[in-house]
Amino acid sequence: MAPTLEDVARAAGVSRSTASRVLGGYGPASPDTRERVRAAATRLGYAPDPAARALVTGKGYRLVVAVVGLDPAVLDDPYVDRVVRATAEVGARYGIGASLQWLPMDSAPTVLHRLAGDRSVCGAVLVNTTEAVLRALPRSLIGRVVSIGIGWPGVPSFDVDNGGATSAMIQHLYASGRRRIAMVTGPAWMPCTQRPIDAYQAAMVAAGLPVRLVPGDFTAAGGRAAMLDVLDRWPDTDAVFATSDAMALGAIAVLRSRGIEVPGDIAVAGFDDIPFASYGVPALTTATHPVERIAAAAATAVLEQTWMPPVTAYPSELVYRESA
Amino acid sequence: MAPTLEDVARAAGVSRSTASRVLGGYGPASPDTRERVRAAATRLGYAPDPAARALVTGKGYRLVVAVVGLDPAVLDDPYVDRVVRATAEVGARYGIGASLQWLPMDSAPTVLHRLAGDRSVCGAVLVNTTEAVLRALPRSLIGRVVSIGIGWPGVPSFDVDNGGATSAMIQHLYASGRRRIAMVTGPAWMPCTQRPIDAYQAAMVAAGLPVRLVPGDFTAAGGRAAMLDVLDRWPDTDAVFATSDAMALGAIAVLRSRGIEVPGDIAVAGFDDIPFASYGVPALTTATHPVERIAAAAATAVLEQTWMPPVTAYPSELVYRESA
């Protein structure tokens, strides 16, 4: 159906080699030949098959953003879209396309194995990957794979400094007089959950304050449930730090429905600085998440193939609004 | 680097043909041979190269979700994620992977042309495509491409019945006593903008009510600006229908900051029923957008290659909450 290089060559009255040389723009060719080949290609609507090309050159032509085990409900904001977009932008500068690949938790190793054999992919950016997945990472993928989240020997990690952000937020809450600060975390199975918990615990223990941890799931509904739980277990809580804005927004909804003042009675802070953070009442105090910067760095790392430090943490900044 | 079928065959002491037959599971082979080949494949960590396979079979192995010209800021909700996810799920049932491809407005024809030549792709689902893009659609893509949004000869269209949803919403607003109903639309360049406008105008004219149209951009910030505009031009407006929840939420933020009661003074309705719609105060009245159903149908259509009606509209349902 689609015309091949052979078709173009025939139409231009030259050999396949010459056509390839002209279209690929690498070898010598007379102006006349050049012209004829190009004209034929346009006339036939020829587009080279990158898959066939990859087969012979041994170089892939697409970068895969592999998202591990994320139920879309887990994310009430377009996090993955942002990662793919940033990756695509970087890839475009290298003539490389970006593809999204969802890896259901249970079949992640299988899919990754298939990916490893695919000569059309030149590398991958793992998102939200777990230790189990990294452990099973195909050997042939090492060196052309990076991770947004936790790292692994041979797999450099890029992530927001959510530990630092947590410390800063707790500090802010403390400075504004809060002493009974609860934290709504991500789900335990997600690797990005641990560091904020550690930072929170360290800060609370250092200040001699009680540790109040409740697991969430990064959704507004989850934040709602978690807030209910906090209220139930520790009624005297005066501040809540949720590790995602969606959860914080859910928490605020609960508080408002109970007639509890925010931030008067309970301060609420989030994380991510999603668009809706500033549109609620009260506007959400939160910490930025430089997704694009992180994804761009990750993509660049696999495309450039240059040495990368095992872990790169990107600073998050506090955004002071009304809720805390 | 990565082992090839040849390597496996050699390790198992058989020919490449036999190895292919065993691993592909199509031809006869003695139990002993079968065993040896499989063992060798596992031991070497072999994964077949789908690109090479596609080259000979002529069948692609991935379905591309091609999103035309959408700035991520345009969407404050994970619409694209949802489409990709649904597509991936359908694809998985056919052993076909899904890839996301962003098409910047200006380079859409070029990228589509490249896509057409790529033997690794078996088809595409166009999202938010425009007439200009469809006009330039490569011939070899016709028959294996569908559109979520507007259609084209040979390109069946799947979309939510946003015209019907608009009529229903206006009717609801009218029934609850509203008479000066303004509408915040999508950006003019997006093809999904027109039908709701037509439906709104028809309803208003039929009821002898004034038409009050303001363009938005599907973001919360855009909704904010549009609401300001409405207030400025038609201070007596008593209802606003925004064609996305994000815009409706932005509109509500403006009204609240002005001390205007919602829905007391002005009713606000949205479209999409995103997660945050129910978390604001007041909870947003809106219309559902069955993205997954639509995407699944679109993906199935290209994978099944069966005849499809030129246009399939999926019903939207009104969700009555507090804001209207």
Next chain:
DNA sequence: CCTTGCGTTGAGAGCGCTCTCACCGGTGTG
């Protein structure tokens, strides 16, 4: 004894492409 049929196997072509290499005719040098 030869034929037929069957289960099993490997040789080989070829998918669309890149790229090395050899070739060809024309020009410049010794």
Next chain:
DNA sequence: CACACCGGTGAGAGCGCTCTCAACGCAAGG
């Protein structure tokens, strides 16, 4: 006149895979 050289060109190998086809050994049937 022989030689090297050079821009321009095509033949052909081969990337990893699938799949057709022929060949092989062996049992059953005539």
